[in-house]
Amino acid sequence: MSDDQGLSCRDVVVAYGQHPALRGVSVQVAPGELVVILGANGAGKSSLLNALAGLVPSQQGEMLLGQQPLTDLPPHRIVEAGLALVPEGRGIFGDLSVEENLRLGAYSERARKQEQQNLALVYSLFPKLVERRRQIARTMSGGEQQMVAIGRAMMSAPAILMLDEPSLGLSPLLTSELFRSLRRVRDTGLGILLVEQNARQSLAIADRGYLLENGEIIGSDQAAALLADPAVQHAYLGGA
Numbered sequence: 494m495s496d497d498q499g500l501s502c503r504d505v506v507v508a509y510g511q512h513p514a515l516r517g518v519s520v521q522v523a524p525g526e527l528v529v530i531l532g533a534n535g536a537g538k539s540s541l542l543n544a545l546a547g548l549v550p551s552q553q554g555e556m557l558l559g560q561q562p563l564t565d566l567p568p569h570r571i572v573e574a575g576l577a578l579v580p581e582g583r584g585i586f587g588d589l590s591v592e593e594n595l596r597l598g599a600y601s602e603r604a605r606k607q608e609q610q611n612l613a614l615v616y617s618l619f620p621k622l623v624e625r626r627r628q629i630a631r632t633m634s635g636g637e638q639q640m641v642a643i644g645r646a647m648m649s650a651p652a653i654l655m656l657d658e659p660s661l662g663l664s665p666l667l668t669s670e671l672f673r674s675l676r677r678v679r680d681t682g683l684g685i686l687l688v689e690q691n692a693r694q695s696l697a698i699a700d701r702g703y704l705l706e707n708g709e710i711i712g713s714d715q716a717a718a719l720l721a722d723p724a725v726q727h728a729y730l731g732g733a
């Protein structure tokens with residue numbers, strides 16, 4: 494297992510009643526690395542992120558952030574340990590302003606101590622949010638709301654950030670803008686675990702990728718190698 498500050502999980506099993514969603518999944522993300530998990534609808538992508546975040550129980554397996562075991566910790570303790578999730582659908586508070594949403598992310602004692610510093614970092618990574626800081630979140634575009642959701646997760650001062658299908662509902666143009674901002678986030682030294690159905694655009698910005706099918710990792714490689722692999726092109730990139 495990893496001996497640095499990265500995220501690693503080994504042989505994670507998740508089942509909903511009799512229905513297995515993850516059948517022994519092992520994944521690693523190093524600090525400063527952008528890793529994508531590709532998979533079709535129902536492959537188990539959300540189940541993996543939710544298990545890592547402590548939102549669904551795992552029946553088996555080990556999850557570590559650096560040396561700290563995450564298995565069986567409640568979700569807020571996992572955030573405090575340094576693992577943050579931007580859930581599918583964003584989950585921001587529509588009636589609050591951009592800045593109120595961001596500040597809500599800094600709820601742990603450790604994050605509160607760094608609140609101003611992290612707010613400045615979020616605004617430097619997402620300059621669009623500076624001019625919108627007092628805007629009510631629900632009046633913003635989908636892409637801007639996604640930036641608020643990512644910014645709010647960053648306010649918890651994570652070591653690793655997980656994102657569940659952030660491109661959902663965004664145009665290809667907004668998706669590439671959002672993905673470029675993820676590169677900037679990665680360049681600050683955060684590790685990113687990105688779950689996506691948008692294989693082409695996510696592989697273009699990722700360092701590494703895993704292929705998840707039917708609850709199992711069926712392949713992993715450098716993102717450039719996956720993009721160039723004919724089998725991956727056929728299965729995930731529309732054959733092109």
Ligand code: ATP
Binds near residue numbers: 512513533539540
């Ligand atoms: P999507 O892209 O559609 O969100 P996914 O790859 O994220 O798919 P999961 O949502 O993790 O996949 O689902 C994996 C499997 O587990 C699917 O067969 C799904 O129907 C099932 N599943 C997910 N959540 C539950 C639940 N709460 N109860 C029962 N089955 C579930």
